[in-house]
Amino acid sequence: xxxxxxxxxxxxxxxxxxxxxRIRRAALDTGTVLxxxxxxxxxxxxxxxxxxxxxxxxxxxxNYVFGGAIGAGTGIDYLQYLLPxxxxxxxxxxxxxxxxxxxxxxxEGVNDRFHSLPMSQSxxxxxRTIADAVRNAVGLILVAVLGIIxxxxxxxxxGAISALALSIGIGYGFSWLGxxxxxxxxxxxMVGMLSMFWLFPLMLxxxxxxxxxxxxxxxxxxxxxxxxxxxxxxxxGLANGVPVGSDILLSLVWVVVLLAIFxxxxxxxxxxxx
Amino acid sequence: MxxxxxxxxxxxxxxxxxEVEAVKGLSFxxxxxxxxxxxxxxxxGKTTTIRMLTxxxxxxxxxxxxxxFDVQSQPDEVRQLIGLAGQSAAVDEKLxxxxxxxxxxxxxxxxxxxxxxxxxxxxxxxxxxEFADRPASxxxxxxxxxxxxxxxxxxxxxxxxxxxxTTGLDPRSRTELWDTVRSLADDGTAIVLSTQYLEEVDRxxxxxxxxxxxxxxxxxxxxxxxxxxxxxxxxxxxxxxxDIEIARDMVSSLDEVIVDAEAxxxxxxxxxxxxxxxxxxxxxxxxxxxxxxxxxxxxTLDDVFLSLTGSPPAEDxxxxx
Numbered sequence: 001x002x003x004x005x006x007x008x009x010x011x012x013x014x015x016x017x018x019x020x021x022r023i024r025r026a027a028l029d030t031g032t033v034l035x036x037x038x039x040x041x042x043x044x045x046x047x048x049x050x051x052x053x054x055x056x057x058x059x060x061x062x063n064y065v066f067g068g069a070i071g072a073g074t075g076i077d078y079l080q081y082l083l084p085x086x087x088x089x090x091x092x093x094x095x096x097x098x099x100x101x102x103x104x105x106x107x108e109g110v111n112d113r114f115h116s117l118p119m120s121q122s123x124x125x126x127x128r129t130i131a132d133a134v135r136n137a138v139g140l141i142l143v144a145v146l147g148i149i150x151x152x153x154x155x156x157x158x159g160a161i162s163a164l165a166l167s168i169g170i171g172y173g174f175s176w177l178g179x180x181x182x183x184x185x186x187x188x189x190m191v192g193m194l195s196m197f198w199l200f201p202l203m204l205x206x207x208x209x210x211x212x213x214x215x216x217x218x219x220x221x222x223x224x225x226x227x228x229x230x231x232x233x234x235x236x237g238l239a240n241g242v243p244v245g246s247d248i249l250l251s252l253v254w255v256v257v258l259l260a261i262f263x264x265x266x267x268x269x270x271x272x273x274x
Numbered sequence: 275m276x277x278x279x280x281x282x283x284x285x286x287x288x289x290x291x292x293e294v295e296a297v298k299g300l301s302f303x304x305x306x307x308x309x310x311x312x313x314x315x316x317x318x319g320k321t322t323t324i325r326m327l328t329x330x331x332x333x334x335x336x337x338x339x340x341x342x343f344d345v346q347s348q349p350d351e352v353r354q355l356i357g358l359a360g361q362s363a364a365v366d367e368k369l370x371x372x373x374x375x376x377x378x379x380x381x382x383x384x385x386x387x388x389x390x391x392x393x394x395x396x397x398x399x400x401x402x403x404e405f406a407d408r409p410a411s412x413x414x415x416x417x418x419x420x421x422x423x424x425x426x427x428x429x430x431x432x433x434x435x436x437x438x439x440t441t442g443l444d445p446r447s448r449t450e451l452w453d454t455v456r457s458l459a460d461d462g463t464a465i466v467l468s469t470q471y472l473e474e475v476d477r478x479x480x481x482x483x484x485x486x487x488x489x490x491x492x493x494x495x496x497x498x499x500x501x502x503x504x505x506x507x508x509x510x511x512x513x514x515x516x517d518i519e520i521a522r523d524m525v526s527s528l529d530e531v532i533v534d535a536e537a538x539x540x541x542x543x544x545x546x547x548x549x550x551x552x553x554x555x556x557x558x559x560x561x562x563x564x565x566x567x568x569x570x571x572x573x574t575l576d577d578v579f580l581s582l583t584g585s586p587p588a589e590d591x592x593x594x595x
Contacts, residue, residue: 013341013351013354013355014350014351014354015348015350015351025383028380028383029381032377032380032381035377035380036366036369036373036377039368039369039373040366040368040369043368043409044368108364108366108367109363109364110364110365110366112330112358112363112364113358113363113364113365113378113425114381115329115330116328116329116330116353116356116358116363117353117378117381117382118350118353118354118381118382118383119353119381273329273330273331273332
């Protein structure tokens with residue numbers, strides 16, 4: 001419903017919008033915030049560089065430093081094992097940047113203006129997570145190209161595309177975890193520290209860099225089923241042309257679980273005023 | 275003649291943060307074309323008041339409406355009627371002025387053709403042209419503040435809130451901003467402007483609300499308030515510590531005096547008749563006070579506060595929650 005106002009300014013204002021109007025406006029706002037975040041992304045190439053550098057760092061370090069030992073110990077071609085894991089880890093770096101970007105909006109005061117505008121408040125996080133997924137796609141392609149130069153071989157183009165898509169998907173799920181942390185603590189330094197708490201254990205106690213069998217028995221159940229392992233195994237299967245249905249399914253379940261928890265939580269935390 | 279309906283109505287609003295009462299019962303209303311000046315020192319509750327009225331923080335107790343909509347229960351409607359600038363809101367540093375205006379215009383759902391025209395006319399009207407296509411991070415303080423205020427105007431909202439818009443600005447930028455606020459009010463916008471500067475509310479406000487520690491200590495038109503304060507301040511600087519002690523005894527019977535022993539300075543409110551200040555100086559000198567220099571000046575915010583509250587303004591930091 002719209003009301004004609006007697007006041008100067010907007011000729012009419014929207015009151016009690018129906019669900020269709022709300023969804024339409026939320027989609028419009030998400031598009032607007034996405035446009036804004038894409039401009040920011042392009043003006044801050046260092047963010048993309050940072051995400052890619054971490055991937056490159058892991059790829060080069062693990063392949064040339066530990067590759068020999070792990071390859072000899074397990075009899076696998078380590079680069080074919082490693083690259084898919086590095087793709088997943090690179091996507092997680094992107095999730096961390098969702099956190100940092102949103103926290104920066106709080107400290108710069110832009111979020112205060114957003115809060116005062118007649119817009120869908122969830123659009124701020126929605127737009128940002130999508131923008132970060134787009135940046136992730138670029139970063140992942142760069143890491144994949146480096147892998148190919150180092151000698152990695154995707155089994156097929158379809159395998160390459162689905163491997164990248166799944167990596168982006170898991171990164172997107174974790175972006176919402178990052179958003180929830182940022183909406184809660186609202187300070188970049190704190191956000192950076194807190195991100196380490198979930199990122200490092202999940203990253204190192206996973207099958208991203210080494211098979212679960214090489215790890216202590218008590219740790220193996222965690223290592224096998226946690227989201228980064230699930231995603232690494234699934235991406236590895238896709239990239240190497242031996243997709244494993246259960247790995248892909250488990251990864252997708254993790255993405256759904258992350259979204260189911262952190263979409264409502266982060267939006268609620270973001271909108272919270274004191 | 276019809277009586278204008280106030281755009282902004284505030285009735286007895288309160289706000290506490292962790293047991294500390296930041297705002298203790300403010301009431302005011304602002305009609306179309308009026309400027310309400312919220313005058314007070316840091317920590318007086320100006321920012322908290324503006325944040326409550328712009329839906330950035332909840333209203334503790336009391337009611338506030340904008341355009342007839344309740345700020346607490348109808349924030350979505352209120353947000354369509356307000357523009358916010360100043361300490362509480364920022365622009366995107368990585369975006370240019372044009373992109374920022376486009377961003378906020380899109381979020382206000384202004385149709386594309388109208389939006390483009392509006393962005394262009396605002397850039398021309400407020401002289402943003404020379405820097406409109408550079409990222410905001412490269413702007414000077416004055417340029418950024420101007421963009422900040424213009425960003426609040428993109429939707430031509432009937433109610434505009436300006437939270438210390440001129441703090442930290444050079445005199446020229448300040449004057450330009452004053453012109454902006456004035457012309458905005460002339461176009462019928464209801465404006466709430468917070469400031470620490472007496473001169474600013476004197477120039478701009480139709481109604482002034484002086485607040486200290488979250489409470490209104492005076493309310494009225496600039497003329498009313500100045501009538502209450504129609505006297506200058508005699509600022510006397512004495513030679514050494516013994517002089518300040520002698521002087522303190524001599525002036526202690528006067529009504530409005532601030533003695534700053536450390537600075538060896540005494541501020542005395544005097545009537546504008548010239549005899550009185552001369553008389554005072556003569557008495558001080560006859561009493562053996564060594565005067566190094568003195569001046570007669572206009573009352574500052576500190577003097578206003580002294581006069582209204584009997585004590586200098588509180589110095590604690592603004593509760594920026």
